[in-house]
Structure formats: C-alpha cells, structure tokens
Amino acid sequence: MPQEKLDFLQGTLDLLVLQTLVTMGPRHGYGIARRIEQVGADALILNQGTIYAALVRLQQGKLIKAEWGRSENNRKAKFYEITARGRKRLVTEAENWQRVAGVVHRILEADNTPSFP
Amino acid sequence: MSAWLDRLLARWRAVFAKPALDAEFDAELAHHLEMQTADNLKAGMIPEEARREARIALGGTEQIRELHRETRGLPCFEQFWRDLGYAARAGRRERGFTVVALLILAVGIGLNTTVFSLVNTVLLRPIPFAHADRLVWIFNGDPTGSSHSLSAIASEVNTWEGLNETNRTLEQIEAYDPFSVRQTYRLTGAGDPETIVSVDVSHGLFGMLGVSPFAGRLFLPEDGVKNAPGRVIITHQLWQRRYGSDLRLVGKTIQINGEAVEVIGILPSADPFTSVFFPAVRVDVYVAIRNDQIRGRGNTVTLIGRGKPGLTIESIRADLRLALARIKKQYPKRDQYCSANVVALHDWVAGSLERPLFLLWIAAGFVLAIVSFNLGGLLLVRGALRRKELALRCALGAGRNRIARQLLTECFALVATGSILGGVMAWGFIHFLATRSSVEIPLLQSLRLDGMALGFTVLVTALSVVSCGALPAWKMARDIDLQHSLKDDGRGSSGGRHQSRTRSVLVIAEVALACVLTISAGLMVRSFFKLLKVDLGFQPAGLIAVRIDPTLGGSQANFLENVLDRVRALPGVEHAALTDCIPVERDRSWGIYPINQADSKDQRWTGAHIRLVSPGLFAAMGTTLIAGRDFNLSDKSDSPPVIVINQSLAHEFWGDADPRDRMVSVNGNTPCRVIGVAANVCHDGPEVPADNEMYLSLHQVEDAGSWDMMVRTNLPVATLTKGLRDALREIDPTLPLSKVRPMQSLVDRTLSSRRLLVWLIGGFAAIAVGLAGIGLYGVISYMVTQQTKEIGIRMALGAEASVVRRQIIRQTMKLALGGLALGLGVAFIAGRGMQSLLYGVASDDPIIYVAAASTLLICALAAGYIPARRASRVDPLIALRAD
Known part of the structure; x- marks a missing residue:
C-alpha cells in the first residue's frame, strides 16, 4: 500500500488529524490545529499551516469530508468530518502504530541493558 | 487502494x-x-501583536x-505542461527550423509506417485464414517443374479425391477452380443485365479457411453433388451494389445465364479468399464445385490442404508422395504429369513478393536513417545556436536538471507533433494503397495502419531526436562555463569542433544512403521502361476486348459470326475477331504432339496454351503471321481440321524446318494440319517469356464457355460500347456488354505491382536526395554563420567574393564526394542482391551510376551555392561588429 510508504511524519500527522476528528467531531482547520497543540503534539508539526496539507490529503482520499458552515464566532468556516473509510483507516493505522511503537520500545529497552562487556 | x-x-x-481551489x-x-x-x-495581547503571533x-x-x-x-x-508551453513558444519563434523538422519527421514516420504496415500485412503476418500456419498449397506440375501455367499446376478431380482419401497428414483438402474466375455469366432480372464473375469452390473450402457468412449459410456437401439445385453465395459488394443490401435476398432466386439459382448466403464485406487468391479481381458469386461434373475434364482444380497440428511441411510432402504413388498404382493409365507438390500456403501467396517488399523495406529503412541523421544534424546546429540561451537561463538560476527536463520536453513536443502528422500521412498513404483495386498484390485491400509499425518508427525517431538534440545540448549546459559562454560566441571551443565533426559524418552518411537509394531507384525505373518496351507479340494500344457471352442453345459459331459481321460494319472499327482466351487474363493449356509420317511411334507430348479463335484474329491483335495463312471461313466443322502454332512450338517440334502442312494431334484427337506459324505472344505480360501456343478455329472446336471480341479501333470505350449495343440489339437484346476493356489496361495490370514498387522506390530516392540536400545545406550554412567574422576580415583585407564562394562550395563538395564514394561502393555491393528484381539492366549499369552521381552532385552544388552566395555578400563592417 502506497499509504504505508508515506513519509513517517506525514503519516503521523494524518493519524493525529483522524483521531482528533473522531474524539472531537466535526472541526474546522483552526480547531484541529489548536487541539493538536493542546495534546502537546505540536512538536510533530512544523507550523499550523502543515495541518492543511494533511487535511487536503485526507480529503482527496475520501478519508474525511469537508463542508462550509458557520463557526462559533458566526463566520464562514470549512468543517471537516471523518468518513466511514476514515474510521476504518484509523483503526488499522492505529494498530500498526501500536505494533511498531511496541517493537521500537522493546528494542530501546533492550539496548538500555548493557549486554556487551 | x-x-x-x-x-x-x-x-x-x-x-x-x-x-x-486557491480562492477556497x-x-x-x-x-x-x-x-x-x-x-x-x-x-x-494587543491587536498588533495578536495578528503577528497568529501569522x-x-x-x-x-x-x-x-x-x-x-x-x-x-x-x-x-511543470511538464509549462515546459510544453515554453517549447511551443520556442517552436514558434524558430519557425523555419520547426517547419522543416516537422516535415522531415512526418515524411519519415509516414513513409516508414506505410511500408512496415505493407510488409507486415503481406509478408509477416499470417494469412487471414483460420489455422493459417497449417494451410498448405498442393500443386501439380510436370516432372521438370518448368511450367507455371495454370493447367500445369492444377490437378484432376480424381487426384484430389484420391489424395483426400489416402493421405494421413492432412485434416482435409479443399479446392477451387482457378479457371472459373475467367468465365463470365449473365446476371439478369431486376435491373440491367450484367456480366458477373463467379468462382467455383469446393463446398468445404470456406469452412476450412474460417470464412463465415455475413448472412445465410455456406455450402453443404449436398450442394456439391451432381444435379444439385443451383445455389450461389454472393459477395457483399454485389449484394450492396445490385440488391440494395436487402437481407431478404437470402433464400430467394436470381437469374444467372437464364437459370434460376438460389442465393444461400452472403459473404462478409472483407472477403479474404478473393483478396488472397484473386487480388484485383471483382468476384461476384461463388458456386459449389460438383466433382462429378468436372471429372475427366483434365486439370481443373487447385488444392489447399490443412495439415494436422504439429506436422512439418516435409512430413506432409512425404506423405502426399506416398499417397500419390498409391493412387497411381490404382490407375496405372495416369500419365507422368501428375504430382502433388506441397508448399506452405503463405509462401505460395507471398513468396514472389518477398524480394520486392524486402527491397522496399530496406529502402524505407534507409529513408528513416536519413531522416534521423538529418534531424540529428539540424538539432545539433540548433543546440549549438542555443548555447547562449541555455547559459543565460543557468545564470538566472535554472537548475541543470530543470534545463535537461526542458530540453527533453522540447524533443517530446517535436516528436509527438511529428508523429501525429506522420500518422495522418501514413493513414492517407495506406488508404490510397488499400483502394488500388487494380494492383495485383495479395491482401493489399486488407491493408490497415499498423500500430506496431507506427510505434516502432516513432520510437526510432524519438531515440535519434533525443540522442542528437537533447543529449548534446544538455551536456553543453552541464559543462557550461557561464562567463565564457555569455561573452563569447562559442566558436573554436573543443565541444564545437567535436560537434561539427559529428555533423559532417552525419551528412556524409546521408549522402551515401541517398546515393544507394538513387541507384536502386534508377535501376528499377530503367527495368520498368525496358519492360514497357517489350514486344508482346500483339499490339495492346487501340485494342479493346469485349466479353461476349454466347446465347444458350443453337450454334455458337453462327451466332458469333453474325455478331462479328455487324461489329465489323460499325464505323471506326478496323478489325474485329473472337478468341476464347485473351492475353494476360486467361490461361489454359492442352497437350499436343507431332505425328511423324515416317515413324508413327514418335509421340513427343508437350503442353501449349490453347486459343480458339475466329478468322481475322491475328490481324485484329496485331500479331504477325510468320508463315502460312490465317484461318478462313472455309475451315468449317466438316472440313479437315487445321491449326496455327506459334514460333516457339514450331521450333520445339521441327527446329528450323518449315512446319507448314505437317500433322499434329491435339489432346490425342484427329490429326490437324499446320497451316500457319504466328509470332510468339507474351501471354502473361512482358515479364514472363513467351510459351508454346496453338490456335484452333472456333468453327472446328467449340469447347469454350465465353468469348472475347478483340476490336481494333480508335474509338473510346464508351462510344464503342454504345455502337455495339445498337448493332447487337437485334441479335440479342440481353447481351450485357458490361465487360468492355482496353487491352492496354489489362497489360498494365500485370505490371501493377512493379509499377507501385517503382513509384515507391523512386519516391523514396527523391526524398532521400532532398533530405541529403537539406542536410548539406544545414551544415554549410551553419559553418558560414560561424565564420561570418573570418569571412568579413578576409573580405576587408581584399579577398574577392568569387574566391570566398569557391572555397565554400569546395567544402560542400568535399562532404558530398565523400558520401558519394561511400554510396557508390555500397551500391555496387548491394546491387548484386537486386539483380533478380531487374529486367534487362545489369545491377552495375554504368549509365545509372553516372546519372545518380550527377543528380547528387547537382543537388550538393545547389545546397552549397546558397550559403556561399550569402557568404560572398557579407558586409565586412557588419560582420566585424556581429556578436
């Protein structure tokens, strides 16, 4: 799957965005960016603008869908919402992540114990 | 996913x-x-800061x-799109270069695709029949195999049936009657009476070849039995032409020669049987062969067999030899002229075209090579001229990769546009060729634009464009010394010298190839003119053949003499006479042997073309009677039989002795007395040497299905037809008179494939010479541009214009002579392979060599003179200030 070969960070960001939309429901770009900052994941992104590349990527893959609506200050804003395909993707990607993270964690742990004199 | x-x-x-999307x-x-x-x-935050932090x-x-x-x-x-736009702008800016390059590309791609398609259709691809690779041609022949007349290669029905029963390697053997296509019939009812052509085929032939009917059915075994009801399959074009594409025709009856026959099927519009076996003939109906009705009539059918899967031709050949031996044992009386030779059907159909088409292929390849060299030279010149532009773009910050991509895109645009133009051109050529219904090349009518051929040609040109256009330019851009390039005009740098050498080599190669092509074309053209001058033994000009189908019942001879009398009385008709067998078209042989009064055992059988004629035929044909007399009206059915033979036959029997009054037997019948000797007639057109011929009076032998009246007249066909119609209405109002043909056109048809070949090769040579000229011009004119300053200095120092001119022409000639020497050498060696395609011309014919060399030199002179004149008009002041 080409998606798997995507840049590591890109994949991470996409995963974050999908997870955000699942937990928070439909959101606009700024809302998603704030949420990512709140959970302390802003270390993963260069700046807030990077979010929009992830959003267009996900939208083109029909993992999320977008609609223009009214934001809390009554301005026109583009709201993003996760699709069924997005949820499915999130589940598989999250599993992948956890598996990889587990492996990496084990390796790092093992390396910490000096086995070589 | x-x-x-x-x-x-x-x-x-x-x-x-x-x-x-941007706005959104x-x-x-x-x-x-x-x-x-x-x-x-x-x-x-304060507003100012809040906005800044947000950003x-x-x-x-x-x-x-x-x-x-x-x-x-x-x-x-x-980006590619942008580059393409840039390429289009650049192309418009250098309009001259673009037009020439596109023209060269289009011509090269168009011609090559056409020829490759032709070669592919006729030679390389299997014949469009089912299991074509297993089909074999089974032909008879005398033991020496020298005679290729139809009668010699056709087989008897008994042989066919015998082979079919006793062979072990063939699934089935089917047959058609090659003589039947020469017979015509009268189609009447619904509209004007019409002369139609019919071919007799065995009932299983179409099934074996995989031809399926467009409507109705094919023949069944019961259609081929004796006294079966009359049934025909009609061709798609007759169905469209005469019956307005009415599908209800199937099952209805039509009137052929006054007989009601049922239409059982209609063939599809592409009729592979005709296009393979009778190219340039318009067949109208097919009839099933009834074996019992043609049994014992001599060699009447040609055989096509389908081998069992996985067998070689050799094993089939050996098997048929055994089968034939068994048959001969069964019928010991069978003469020695009975054999069953086997070749692959494809070889039989296309074998004779192999060499000419191969030559054409090589010629097309040469043109493609010249096109590539030429384009390469042009692109090299252009690349050199663009040095500065590329350097400038580099200096402005374009990456090297970016420039490489740009150059590639330009090449792509050039090749793509050229390919489209070339494809259109090829389509036009192919359409033209496929509609030449009078050219006797099998499968020509099924010629289509071949995607593979187009793809291959485009690929070759694209490679040459990239290797000559993009690669050197990119290398130059890569090695560019920015400052130097921008300041200097680049002359004298090592890269420039290397390139000018490459260009010279390309041009020399072009001239050499053009020289080889010109010589080949010259040889072919000269052969063709020699063929046109061959004495055919009759005068086709001013001779018109009119098909007369005899009325049914009654005496044919009287009816025919009646017709002749009326036609001879027409104003403008010099002579009129009848024959059953006009030259070129028909071909039938009978056996003959001289009866030696001294020794009656002397029976030297030989085969000779037989013509049944009316008195006055020799005069009408313009055939000289070498000795003796023509038939006359006193040679009747009840008077002693007489015969006229040709020189070849007379010589074979009696050497130089006078053949008159000697006796011969034809087909073992009553002896005939030789009354005259006629000049040899080239029966199969000018390329085939004359064979034995004999003439019998139609008043004494009536064994013919249809007649042609040879009318010597200066009237045009239409006027003659109208005169004939008026004159003959009283005798037979339903006489169709739809086959009125000048003999010259029939003779031309035998030369049709050669004529096409000559035209194509000649065209290729002309293009090659033109391209070589353009190539020379390009190199010399670039050289002049490069040396403008030098020339200016020399002229400022007092050099005369004529000296400058001469020097530049000398340089052109040096290149041209180099190419010429190479080309003459190659042509001399390659010419030997062409010998079998030539007629009356040696492959090293000095006249052709001199003519080709002079043509090229004149072309080179012209190509050099234009830049030379420009150089000699250089204004020193302007030249020195240039750059």
Whole structure:
C-alpha cells in the first residue's frame, strides 16, 4: 500500500488529524490545529499551516469530508468530518502504530541493558 | 487502494480547478488567522501583536499555499505542461527550423509506417485464414517443374479425391477452380443485365479457411453433388451494389445465364479468399464445385490442404508422395504429369513478393536513417545556436536538471507533433494503397495502419531526436562555463569542433544512403521502361476486348459470326475477331504432339496454351503471321481440321524446318494440319517469356464457355460500347456488354505491382536526395554563420567574393564526394542482391551510376551555392561588429 510508504511524519500527522476528528467531531482547520497543540503534539508539526496539507490529503482520499458552515464566532468556516473509510483507516493505522511503537520500545529497552562487556 | 485511486483522481481534477481551489484555500486561511488573532486577543495581547503571533503560528502564507498546491495537485504534470508551453513558444519563434523538422519527421514516420504496415500485412503476418500456419498449397506440375501455367499446376478431380482419401497428414483438402474466375455469366432480372464473375469452390473450402457468412449459410456437401439445385453465395459488394443490401435476398432466386439459382448466403464485406487468391479481381458469386461434373475434364482444380497440428511441411510432402504413388498404382493409365507438390500456403501467396517488399523495406529503412541523421544534424546546429540561451537561463538560476527536463520536453513536443502528422500521412498513404483495386498484390485491400509499425518508427525517431538534440545540448549546459559562454560566441571551443565533426559524418552518411537509394531507384525505373518496351507479340494500344457471352442453345459459331459481321460494319472499327482466351487474363493449356509420317511411334507430348479463335484474329491483335495463312471461313466443322502454332512450338517440334502442312494431334484427337506459324505472344505480360501456343478455329472446336471480341479501333470505350449495343440489339437484346476493356489496361495490370514498387522506390530516392540536400545545406550554412567574422576580415583585407564562394562550395563538395564514394561502393555491393528484381539492366549499369552521381552532385552544388552566395555578400563592417 502506497499509504504505508508515506513519509513517517506525514503519516503521523494524518493519524493525529483522524483521531482528533473522531474524539472531537466535526472541526474546522483552526480547531484541529489548536487541539493538536493542546495534546502537546505540536512538536510533530512544523507550523499550523502543515495541518492543511494533511487535511487536503485526507480529503482527496475520501478519508474525511469537508463542508462550509458557520463557526462559533458566526463566520464562514470549512468543517471537516471523518468518513466511514476514515474510521476504518484509523483503526488499522492505529494498530500498526501500536505494533511498531511496541517493537521500537522493546528494542530501546533492550539496548538500555548493557549486554556487551 | 481505492483511497489512493480517489486521491489520484482528485489530484488530477485539482490541476484544472486551480483558481477556485486557491480562492477556497485563501478563505480558509483567512478564517484561521482570524480565529487565532481572536484567541490571542482574548489571551491579553494587543491587536498588533495578536495578528503577528497568529501569522507566526501559522507559518509563511506563501509557503503554505505552495505546499497546499503541491499536495493537492500534480506538480510534475503541471511543470511538464509549462515546459510544453515554453517549447511551443520556442517552436514558434524558430519557425523555419520547426517547419522543416516537422516535415522531415512526418515524411519519415509516414513513409516508414506505410511500408512496415505493407510488409507486415503481406509478408509477416499470417494469412487471414483460420489455422493459417497449417494451410498448405498442393500443386501439380510436370516432372521438370518448368511450367507455371495454370493447367500445369492444377490437378484432376480424381487426384484430389484420391489424395483426400489416402493421405494421413492432412485434416482435409479443399479446392477451387482457378479457371472459373475467367468465365463470365449473365446476371439478369431486376435491373440491367450484367456480366458477373463467379468462382467455383469446393463446398468445404470456406469452412476450412474460417470464412463465415455475413448472412445465410455456406455450402453443404449436398450442394456439391451432381444435379444439385443451383445455389450461389454472393459477395457483399454485389449484394450492396445490385440488391440494395436487402437481407431478404437470402433464400430467394436470381437469374444467372437464364437459370434460376438460389442465393444461400452472403459473404462478409472483407472477403479474404478473393483478396488472397484473386487480388484485383471483382468476384461476384461463388458456386459449389460438383466433382462429378468436372471429372475427366483434365486439370481443373487447385488444392489447399490443412495439415494436422504439429506436422512439418516435409512430413506432409512425404506423405502426399506416398499417397500419390498409391493412387497411381490404382490407375496405372495416369500419365507422368501428375504430382502433388506441397508448399506452405503463405509462401505460395507471398513468396514472389518477398524480394520486392524486402527491397522496399530496406529502402524505407534507409529513408528513416536519413531522416534521423538529418534531424540529428539540424538539432545539433540548433543546440549549438542555443548555447547562449541555455547559459543565460543557468545564470538566472535554472537548475541543470530543470534545463535537461526542458530540453527533453522540447524533443517530446517535436516528436509527438511529428508523429501525429506522420500518422495522418501514413493513414492517407495506406488508404490510397488499400483502394488500388487494380494492383495485383495479395491482401493489399486488407491493408490497415499498423500500430506496431507506427510505434516502432516513432520510437526510432524519438531515440535519434533525443540522442542528437537533447543529449548534446544538455551536456553543453552541464559543462557550461557561464562567463565564457555569455561573452563569447562559442566558436573554436573543443565541444564545437567535436560537434561539427559529428555533423559532417552525419551528412556524409546521408549522402551515401541517398546515393544507394538513387541507384536502386534508377535501376528499377530503367527495368520498368525496358519492360514497357517489350514486344508482346500483339499490339495492346487501340485494342479493346469485349466479353461476349454466347446465347444458350443453337450454334455458337453462327451466332458469333453474325455478331462479328455487324461489329465489323460499325464505323471506326478496323478489325474485329473472337478468341476464347485473351492475353494476360486467361490461361489454359492442352497437350499436343507431332505425328511423324515416317515413324508413327514418335509421340513427343508437350503442353501449349490453347486459343480458339475466329478468322481475322491475328490481324485484329496485331500479331504477325510468320508463315502460312490465317484461318478462313472455309475451315468449317466438316472440313479437315487445321491449326496455327506459334514460333516457339514450331521450333520445339521441327527446329528450323518449315512446319507448314505437317500433322499434329491435339489432346490425342484427329490429326490437324499446320497451316500457319504466328509470332510468339507474351501471354502473361512482358515479364514472363513467351510459351508454346496453338490456335484452333472456333468453327472446328467449340469447347469454350465465353468469348472475347478483340476490336481494333480508335474509338473510346464508351462510344464503342454504345455502337455495339445498337448493332447487337437485334441479335440479342440481353447481351450485357458490361465487360468492355482496353487491352492496354489489362497489360498494365500485370505490371501493377512493379509499377507501385517503382513509384515507391523512386519516391523514396527523391526524398532521400532532398533530405541529403537539406542536410548539406544545414551544415554549410551553419559553418558560414560561424565564420561570418573570418569571412568579413578576409573580405576587408581584399579577398574577392568569387574566391570566398569557391572555397565554400569546395567544402560542400568535399562532404558530398565523400558520401558519394561511400554510396557508390555500397551500391555496387548491394546491387548484386537486386539483380533478380531487374529486367534487362545489369545491377552495375554504368549509365545509372553516372546519372545518380550527377543528380547528387547537382543537388550538393545547389545546397552549397546558397550559403556561399550569402557568404560572398557579407558586409565586412557588419560582420566585424556581429556578436
């Protein structure tokens, strides 16, 4: 799957965005960016603008869908919402992540114990 | 997977919705900034700071926009599109170069695709029959195999049936009657009476060949038995032409020669049987062979067999030899002229075309090579001229990869446009060739534009364009010494010298190839003219053949003499006489042997073409009677039989002795007395030497199905036809008179494939010479441009214009002579392979060599003179200030 070969960070960001939309429901770009900052994941992104590349990527893959609506200050804003395909993707990607993270964690742990004199 | 596909589609769409998407994203960004600023204000910042912090958090707006565009669109494609636009602008700027390059490309690609398609259709691809690779041609022949007349290669029905029963290697053997196509019939009812051509085929032939009916059915075994009801399959074109494509025709009856026959089927519009076996003949109906009705009539059928899977031709050949031996044992009386030779059907059909088409193929390859060299030379010149432009772009910050890509895109644009033009050209040529219904090349009518051929040609040209255009230019851009290139005009640098050597080599090769082509074309053209001058033994000019189908019942001879009397009385008709067998078209042989009064055992059988004629035929044909007399009306059925033979037969029997009053037996019948000797007639056209011939009076032998009246007249065909119609209405109002043909056109038809070949090769040679001229011109004129300053200095120092001119022409000639020497050498060696295609010309014919060399030299002179004149008019002041 080409998606798997995507840049590591890109994949991470996409995963974050999908997870955000699942937990928070439909959101606009700024809302998603704030949420990512709140959970302390802003270390993963260069700046807030990077979010929009992830959003267009996900939208083109029909993992999320977008609609223009009214934001809390009554301005026109583009709201993003996760699709069924997005949820499915999130589940598989999250599993992948956890598996990889587990492996990496084990390796790092093992390396910490000096086995070589 | 589908998310990936959706994304690709969305990206593709995004390329074309750029303004809308940009606007939408700008709105989104504006909203983002607004929200962030508001939050910042809430956090207690002053408005100025809140806005600034919001921008910082978002990142550079322009970069984000760019990132967005790249993510959502197809950056590679968009860039390619931009490059293409640039290439188009550059092409428009250098209009002269573009037009010439595109023209060369189109001609090269068009011609080559046409020839490759032709070779592919006729030679390489299997014949369009089912299991074509297993089909074999089984032909009879005398033991020496020298005679290729139809009667000699056709077989008897008994042999066919015997082979069919006793062979072990063939699934089936089917047959058609090659003589039947020469017979014509009268189609009457519904519209004007019409002369139609019918071919007799065995009932299983179409089934074996995999021809399926467009409507109705094919023949069944019961259609081939004796006294079966009359049934025909008609061709698609007769159905369309005469019956208005009415499908209800199937099952109805039509009137052929006054007999009602049922139409049982209609063939599809592409009739592979006719296009393979009778190219240039318009067959109208097919009739099933009834074996019992033609049994014992001599060699009447040609055989096609289908081998069992996995067998070689050799094993089939050996098997048929055994089978034939068994048959001969069964019927010991069978003469020695009975054999069953086997060749692959494809070889039989296309074998004779192998060499001419191969020659054509090589010629086309040469043209393609010249096109590539020429284009290469042009591109090298252009690349050198663009040095500065490329250096400038480098200096302005274009990356080397960027420039390489740009150059490749330009090549792509050039080749793509050229290919489209060439494809259109090839399509036109192929359409033209496929509609030449009078050219006797099998399968020509089924010629189509061959995708493979087009692809191959385009690939070759693309490679040459890239290797000559993009590669050197890119290398130059890579090695560019910016300062130097921008200041200097590049002359004298090592790269330039290397390139000018490459260009010279290319031009020499072009001239050499053009020289070989010109010589080949010259040889072919000379052969053709020699063939046109061959004495055919009759005078086709002013001779018109009129097909007269005899009325049914009653005496044919009387009817025919009646017809002749009326026609001879027509104004403008010099002679009129009848024959059953006009030259070129018909071909039938009988056996003959001289009866030696001294020794009656002397029976030297030989085969000779037989013609049944009316008195006055020799005069009408313009055939000289060498000795003796013509038939006259006193040679009747009840008077002693007489015969006229040709020189060849007379010589074979009696050497130089006078053949008159000697006795011969034809087909073992009553002895005939030789009354005259006629000049040999080239029966199969000028390329085939004359064979034995004999003439019998139609008043004494009536064994013929249809007659042709040979009318010597200066009247045009239409006028003659009208006169004939009026004159003959009283005798037979239903006489169709739809086959009135000048003999010259029939003779031309025998030369049709050669004529086509000559035209093509001649055209190739002309193009080659033209391209070589352009190539020379390009190199010399570039050289002059490069040396403008030098020339200016020399002229300022007092050099005369004529000296400058001469020097430049000398340089041109040096290149041309180099190419010429190479070309003459190659032509001399390659010419030997052509000998079998030539007629009356040696492959090293000095006249042709001299003519070809002079043509090329004149062309070179012209190509050199134009730049030379320009050089000699250089104004020293302007030249010195240039660059």
